[in-house]
Amino acid sequence: MAELKNDRFLRALMRQPVDVTPVWMMRQAGRYLPEYRATRARAGSFMDLCKNPELACEVTLQPLARFPLDAAILFSDILTVPDAMGLGLYFAEGEGPRFERPVRSATDVEALGVPDPEEALGYVMEAVRVIRRELDGRVPLIGFAGSPWTLATYMVEGGSSKEFAQVKGMLYDRPDLLHRLLSTTADAVTLYLNAQIAAGAQAVMIFDTWGGILTPRDYRAFSLNYMARIVAGLQREHDGQRIPVILFTKNGGSWLEAMADTGADALGLDWTTDIGEARRRVGNRVALQGNMDPCLLYAGPDRIREEVATILEAYGPGPGHVFNLGHGIHQHVDPERAAAFIEAVHELSACMHG
């Protein structure tokens, strides 16, 4: 493997000194980029794109060609895991992801197996290898997976949801069943992330998009508990390099202390928590990643710069901050605004370090 030329992102995750604050954007390879839309049109469906390692590599690298980002993130989808578990993922036009066979009954839960990632998700591992080769050490590559609870919401509901009636019905009425589902899914995610690490992912992130819809008690029992099991089961070193782990629970700002207890290296933050306040709460136990509202990218470059400065000052001097948006970049954002954002982070953060 080529030597890493820019290791700011990995250093920041491990709270080591950096020259400027590293920055990347959730969903940086996505629909706001015309070149992404072109590749997507060539690929066919969204899943065709995910399952084609060369095209997945192409879109992963597109934002890096435009912006001086400090990390690349594997182009894929969190729902590849339940798909590999046999649920039959498809994307209904304009309706988001759906599963042909949602998990509703005890029989459904018992039928779930833990897929061998190199077999059932070989296209992801191949994409990781192709991307690492093409990145050629420019920046590190982030692998990722959904949290078991977040995956369970889609697996039980059969797709996206607003009320989460099915999965919460199971949580409240058949917690035993849900725990079994989550346990199998946690095993699947652990193997999957370890396979990504073996294939070349240099850091991994667990996306808990829906942990924030739970009560504090249920968040611990049904979401955090399984993320902690995954963190404990991960290969934390590969090729002599430490592999940092980032946990991100959307709307999880009140539970940062408990999240830090999992042994993760870093926590993702959405914009509803002040990052300075968050830092005071977690102390020097973990790095923090975030946390600009993606809607700021609808504002002009001066306003973006001002917000970047506000967040940098709130975090304060010293290591341990990876700049990011608090959620994925929106599809209608002008890429020029993303450029202004990334430039502002690097320029304005220089004085926070060194």
Next chain:
Amino acid sequence: MAELKNDRFLRALMRQPVDVTPVWMMRQAGRYLPEYRATRARAGSFMDLCKNPELACEVTLQPLARFPLDAAILFSDILTVPDAMGLGLYFAEGEGPRFERPVRSATDVEALGVPDPEEALGYVMEAVRVIRRELDGRVPLIGFAGSPWTLATYMVEGGSSKEFAQVKGMLYDRPDLLHRLLSTTADAVTLYLNAQIAAGAQAVMIFDTWGGILTPRDYRAFSLNYMARIVAGLQREHDGQRIPVILFTKNGGSWLEAMADTGADALGLDWTTDIGEARRRVGNRVALQGNMDPCLLYAGPDRIREEVATILEAYGPGPGHVFNLGHGIHQHVDPERAAAFIEAVHELSACMHG
């Protein structure tokens, strides 16, 4: 006016002793009740139902005929205010509320006026009067309005939204314009709630459904600030009775201390905050209303009872708790589950008082 026979709800809001914890449900007059669906079918559209004081009274009273609820809430919609401001509210089938004339430009904002509630919203005041007459003192009647920020999201987006690109674009790029919009809307809401109080509302609640999508700083500047102005402008006494005010910001659990500073009597809580923790934070400055996950009503009666007990114990003994769901009751809930919930609150809370 008939003397109030059950004043538990009002007493709890003012942190006075009660025999059992009072309970009502957000959206208790709604689609989960077959009798509501029947009245709605007779009325025509949703807005036809809102604008017909006799039918609005009929649906307001329906849940009281089924369950021993401790309060009635006016059947209406938060978007009646922007409708009265001239935006042209309509409900597209299966798509939720829309405005014919969204507020996007400086000209649009300047054109907004503060409607005279007895003129432009006379149907609401008439509904309040009819309901008070028909309630005949059984339980108090709650009036309500949307928070200026929450109303602004619909006014600027032209309806519901997932990304809030338009209103956040205005917030970040033209805060002056948004402040003007919010200021006019706050004046309109103040007059509207005072008119409801004059017509007979015995408590009022401000619904801030979308305050929780803001950064902590912007929540204060663009949402809480205007709710505080409304609280300060309300008639807090009518007919010799204190009129308590409840503030509810969905996903606002981290900002309770600041919300209590507004001078509101009570704060609504969704289920993502522990109510015992919340009580310790706000002390005896305000009462708390909440906070069971409405999805618990998909569980069996025993599980519902268990959750009610957990929340009662978390709040602890003493006054100042109004039991409620943390959000509106879902349309697919079996009314029998709602009955089990309400019964459990009254039965299990008796030992917390007296």
